[in-house]
Amino acid sequence: MINIGIVGATGYTGIELLRLLAQRKDVRLSVVTSRELVGTSVAAYFPNLRGRTDLEFSLPENNQLKQCDVVFFATPHAVAMYSIPPLLDAGVKVIDLSADFRIQDVTLWEQWYNTKHACPELIPHAVYGLPEVNREQIKTAELIAVPGCYPTAIQLGFLPLLESDLVDSRRLIADAKSGVSGAGRKAAEDYLLCEATESMKAYSVTAHRHQPEICQGLDRAAGTQIGLTFIPHLAPMVRGILATLYAPVKNEGNVTQEQLQSIFEDRYSNEPFVEVLPVGEFPATRNVKGSNRCEISVTYRDETDTVVVLSAEDNLVKGASGQAIQNMNVMFGLEETAGLEGIALLP
Amino acid sequence: MINIGIVGATGYTGIELLRLLAQRKDVRLSVVTSRELVGTSVAAYFPNLRGRTDLEFSLPENNQLKQCDVVFFATPHAVAMYSIPPLLDAGVKVIDLSADFRIQDVTLWEQWYNTKHACPELIPHAVYGLPEVNREQIKTAELIAVPGCYPTAIQLGFLPLLESDLVDSRRLIADAKSGVSGAGRKAAEDYLLCEATESMKAYSVTAHRHQPEICQGLDRAAGTQIGLTFIPHLAPMVRGILATLYAPVKNEGNVTQEQLQSIFEDRYSNEPFVEVLPVGEFPATRNVKGSNRCEISVTYRDETDTVVVLSAEDNLVKGASGQAIQNMNVMFGLEETAGLEGIALLP
Amino acid sequence: MINIGIVGATGYTGIELLRLLAQRKDVRLSVVTSRELVGTSVAAYFPNLRGRTDLEFSLPENNQLKQCDVVFFATPHAVAMYSIPPLLDAGVKVIDLSADFRIQDVTLWEQWYNTKHACPELIPHAVYGLPEVNREQIKTAELIAVPGCYPTAIQLGFLPLLESDLVDSRRLIADAKSGVSGAGRKAAEDYLLCEATESMKAYSVTAHRHQPEICQGLDRAAGTQIGLTFIPHLAPMVRGILATLYAPVKNEGNVTQEQLQSIFEDRYSNEPFVEVLPVGEFPATRNVKGSNRCEISVTYRDETDTVVVLSAEDNLVKGASGQAIQNMNVMFGLEETAGLEGIALLP
Amino acid sequence: MINIGIVGATGYTGIELLRLLAQRKDVRLSVVTSRELVGTSVAAYFPNLRGRTDLEFSLPENNQLKQCDVVFFATPHAVAMYSIPPLLDAGVKVIDLSADFRIQDVTLWEQWYNTKHACPELIPHAVYGLPEVNREQIKTAELIAVPGCYPTAIQLGFLPLLESDLVDSRRLIADAKSGVSGAGRKAAEDYLLCEATESMKAYSVTAHRHQPEICQGLDRAAGTQIGLTFIPHLAPMVRGILATLYAPVKNEGNVTQEQLQSIFEDRYSNEPFVEVLPVGEFPATRNVKGSNRCEISVTYRDETDTVVVLSAEDNLVKGASGQAIQNMNVMFGLEETAGLEGIALLP
DSSP states (O other): OEEEEEESTTSHHHHHHHHHHHTOSSEEEEEEEOSTTTTOBHHHHSGGGTTTOOOBEEOTTOGGGGGSSEEEEOOOTTTHHHHHHHHHHTTOEEEEOSSTTTOSOHHHHHHHHTSOOSOGGGGGGOEEOOHHHHHHHHHHOSEEEOOOHHHHHHHHHHHHHHHTTOBOTTSEEEEEEEOGGGGOSOOOGGGBHHHHTTOOEEOSOSOOTHHHHHHHHHHHHHTSOOOEEEEEEEOSSSSOEEEEEEEEBSSTTOOOHHHHHHHHHHHTTTOTTEEEOOTTOOOBGGGGTTSSOEEEEEEEETTTTEEEEEEEEOTTIIIIIHHHHHHHHHHTTOOTTTTOOOOOOOO | OEEEEEESTTSHHHHHHHHHHHTOSSEEEEEEEOSTTTTOBHHHHSGGGTTTOOOBEEOTTOGGGGGSSEEEEOOOTTTHHHHHHHHHHTTOEEEEOSSTTTOSOHHHHHHHHTSOOSOGGGGGGOEEOOHHHHHHHHHTOSEEEOOOHHHHHHHHHHHHHHHTTOBOTTSEEEEEEEOGGGGOSOOOGGGBHHHHTTOOEEOSOSOOTTHHHHHHHHHHHHTSOOOEEEEEEEOSSSSOEEEEEEEEBSSTTOOOHHHHHHHHHHHTTTOTTEEEOOTTOOOBGGGGTTSSOEEEEEEEETTTTEEEEEEEEOTTIIIIIHHHHHHHHHHTTOOTTTTOOOOOOOO | OEEEEEESTTSHHHHHHHHHHHTOSSEEEEEEEOSTTTTOBHHHHSGGGTTTOOOBEEOTTOGGGGGSSEEEEOOOTTTHHHHHHHHHHTTOEEEEOSSTTTOSOHHHHHHHHTSOOSOGGGGGGOEEOOHHHHHHHHHTOSEEEOOOHHHHHHHHHHHHHHHTTOBOTTSEEEEEEEOGGGGOSOOOGGGBHHHHTTOOEEOSOSOOTTHHHHHHHHHHHHTSOOOEEEEEEEOSSSSOEEEEEEEEBSSTTOOOHHHHHHHHHHHTTTOTTEEEOOTTOOOBGGGGTTSSOEEEEEEEETTTTEEEEEEEEOTTIIIIIHHHHHHHHHHTTOOTTTTOOOOOOOO | OEEEEEESTTSHHHHHHHHHHHTOSSEEEEEEEOSTTTTOBHHHHSGGGTTTOOOBEEOTTOGGGGGSSEEEEOOOTTTHHHHHHHHHHTTOEEEEOSSTTTOSOHHHHHHHHTSOOSOGGGGGGOEEOOHHHHHHHHHTOSEEEOOOHHHHHHHHHHHHHHHTTOBOTTSEEEEEEEOGGGGOSOOOGGGBHHHHTTOOEEOSOSOOTTHHHHHHHHHHHHTSOOOEEEEEEEOSSSSOEEEEEEEEBSSTTOOOHHHHHHHHHHHTTTOTTEEEOOTTOOOBGGGGTTSSOEEEEEEEETTTTEEEEEEEEOTTIIIIIHHHHHHHHHHTTOOTTTTOOOOOOOO
16 A cells, blocks of 8 residues: 655646545555645545545645655645655655656756756756656656656657657647646636637747756757747647647658658557557547547648647646656556546546 | 628528628628528527518529629538629629639649539639738629638738748648637537537648648749648637747748837738737737637747747638628728727627 | 726726727727726737727726716726715716615615625615616616626516516526626636536525615515525626526416516517517527627416526626616617627627 | 446447446446447547447347347437347346336326337336435346436435425426536537537426426325426536526425435435535536536525525436446446446546
8 A cells, every 4th residue: 555645736736636546445645735725624625526535634844744655746836846855865755746857957947947946966866757758767766757748748749750860850840739727726817717718829939838848858859959849829628738749851752651650659559648549530639538648640741741740638637647646656566557547538 | 782692691601791791781681591491580590680680581593682782602612603603794793701712723623622613714703802912903803702711810920921031931830720610500520519629639630621722822922832731720619710820930040029020010000900919919819709800929939940920810700701791891992891890709 | 979987997897898888989988997007008908909999097096087977887896885976076977887886775785795885875866777677767867876797687587577466476586597707807716717617506505695686676576575596506608697587476377378478578679678589489698698688588387387587698798888888878868779789799 | 247238329328338337347348339330449439448448339239239238228219119128038137328218107208209109018117227216126127217317416406305395396496407418419500519608598498308207206205296397408518417406395484404404414325426515515517527426405595485406417427327337236236336436527
């Protein structure tokens, strides 16, 4: 029985961790913290958990966290980095869903997040928790930096192209559409139903904080510094990210649809949570709603020598809490798919 | 008083024509046809028109059409081309919202629409009704081919870049997101609320029928054959198209944000329905819902030497019926903005 | 030319006043106030007004308000009552969209709003702005209390039944469903898209602040104290209220569908903004979206001797800003429908 | 291992059966039929099942159905009644999600469904599958008539009141709001996203086919013929029913909130899928989305001596497929909650 703590469980990634973990028999939710809600019953705050847990929110300082086997941080950025060192010292494994340990270049991180990092010495020890790339390192990691939602969908889509050196990596484009839950549960005007429904818009058009994280992963896959134009969009829905990726092929005319399809199928043939769709089928976010799957299609547009990859995930599951649990499963030697086999809710 | 006929008024572009025209004092809705609904009151079918019109649907064969000053066709493709010649012969001006006369190359049209064209001899006389390009020709036109919804948003976004020869026109990308009303009012499973809501997907990923129309316009603006990867997406909302356009600059490092902004502002400074947003503001489809405006922003991403243009319109207004009426206003020497000044419904 | 001021124009009733008034030639928007946004351009804040107005938000203390012919208050409750007296003294007509002057019994008002009223002596002079009841008094009023959104839909639905003394007025039920815009534009968690979409719930189940206002109007129509169970619900949409009203008939078996239909049609035959639907047709909020109309149907369920009335309006138009302007038109001797003839946006 | 057949699995109750059953280890999906899709892979048709099942759709005539232990019918009404008799003869248990065996009075059934019943002699043997009422009979049943979605929510809400004889059962009102999935997956104009989103309306205002089924259950609970005004509404969402129920108390002034709360809590204290909420908390359909729970609150409005019950369920789970599986669990002596413990997806 694995004892689990969750710090900052009142947002959407927190509730999703709780939904996925509360159904399991092989782990125990031991501590769920929230400064604002100390003493409140978790089930009163998240009505979908009524009758499923007796837990109450407690203070994050609580020594109970040190008695957990693993602690998830579902906090905003620049919070976890203060609390993680003592937990690691106490031998607790940490899975951080925030951005604090995703970027290996601390100067870059400090620039994008406009904050001094509290424990730069830990960054090299953090493993970037994308199992499709780092499964072996995850097995022995003490500290996991769970990838962001956009970075997961975009990296999984571009990886096969870059690893096979088929495309001009200086001219990558990622046009991503996200549901509103990606903005979290904060009461901000922009995410009111009356502001966000029935509309499409781009945001962070000049620069988005996920850019350096995506580039770090793609640079590594390409073995060189890539060039990426990443434009995120807000779509009028709750869950889901659809990333439409564009890359010009390197040697025009030397690529075929069949070749691309094989490259993608081969790359992910052993991956339980990445599904390469057959030629002629394309992803939709509804097909993965509530599930830990990422669906990918690859299409060659020969009239412009451009590869178009479509990548769909549930931003709260494969893009956050499901992937965090996938990491936990790997770290503790459990079946990687344990507790993540739920089928998408459709319709 | 201009007498107006509408053929095929039971779809969403039809109802939108009726909404916009029924409020005007300077035109009269004389004939509204529908084979299926002959004898039905228009207001019973479109409850938002209760008390606004006494018209009944009549047969399209009806001779009444010949007594109109102008007839709008809001029919599926390959319908209007059979009915238009006798109307033109009778001296009636025709504004065709369908695809029948949009493509000047009849072979290309027949290929994409998989149909023999019924009156290819008329095609050269049809004026492509994008007032921002063809205002002068529209003034004296007898037959207008109203641009498609995607082509309007995409052309308006790319035109300033191509006309100023700033970008590599062989590598254009148009990632467009459309509301479901673009699919019309047909009872097809894909557009059921339970199928289309709370999801994003791409469609027509290998090729979409609006591609040749867009290319025809962009070729002309560029003075050369451009290369375009156009990927349409279905967004979970009723109205609106947001086109995110990507173009690599020709001479890397020789372009600035200020220069781009000026080019766009100059291009559209006299256009009543194209609004170039100030630097730092970006379009959202909700800002143009129900209005005839197209909002455009231009952003230079210097790290990849890529221009990103965002273009938002209401697909049923500037992307169809509003633009059709704008054409009518120009053809009849009316104020171009007459009946099109409605402010977007927000929220 | 009527000079208009709007106090507190940053919420949804404010933006709706601006949308409806900015299109008119016979009135001038002179002052729009907001403490938070002083100096900000109105069009920058409400992007649907770009190019339509040069106004900037100013301070509400500003003396400019006294130079207006009429001032609208689109403020939360317990704000207008402090600012209105000096305006009335200066001869300015006031149309208050808030709750401050809706309840004639000041004790009742203070109880429900938990605040001391600032100018109880003005309450008897305030006219309740439901033109279908008080048109004559509105003509000469100096101070209008615009009815709330629920009260408008519910009173218009019950009035014919109570005035004709057909139902047992002690057992009225109003089950009302409102779009989220009824909650205003405040950044509260409950109204986030992720919280409010794809769900139905009731709220204020034990008591809602609109209860005394509705009862005041229904008591008057019935000539006796009525009994009402009013349950408001939050529907996952932006605009619209649908009220489903239930009333047991007084003399069972003595009422017919035809009789009810006639009573309703007669009651509203001269009302420009109340549409009694033919037997067999029923209201939907989409049919009145953006318009000032209230659609009503009446149905007799003889197996339970119960009358079922359905009443639909746009809560921001007939339920707030449209009705406020309708009052202004009546007060200034303008055509009652001026500026309110916009047809509902459908789809 | 229980072998399962599903007839007519292409609608929303069919896909929901598949979602819930495909995750279980103790049952095997053996046959899934569809006339239109013979030979098509189930996972190709329902993309959320990709990788979860190798089944193909087969013909319903297939003898394979007779080799199942239990067959679910997820067909429109008047279909199952032709196929069920031979299956029962072959010893197969049948769980019918359609309306064919819900009404014990065959004359009444034939009247409401406007069809001659194919096997009236079986009706008395069918057990109405509401476990909260008929658990003992379900254990030994051969043929289950699964309750409709509205009848489940409404009966569960009214039962405690009627069984305790507290209310005037001649004046019951059920104002129910349903998501669009209740209409099934048929391509009808009314359920297009553009028609059904962003709107509320009532339908079947004069009479709805679920009326006799609800009355049959309530009559039995009351021990007398009750009077019910049932008005269903279409809400702009996919899943969920919220029923708002009104009943006047019998002896005015003799009922208290505490008493009502106790009656409800006692009635459902042993029910795994009915949750009576604490005083002051109220149901929302989002809290049960994807789960088999029904949430109920009871409120006493003493100023009108009216009890208001709110009852929320997922129409496709507790209102259809989940309840069908709950019946199967009871029939086969499995844990009643097996496969139904999924937590609601929130947000």
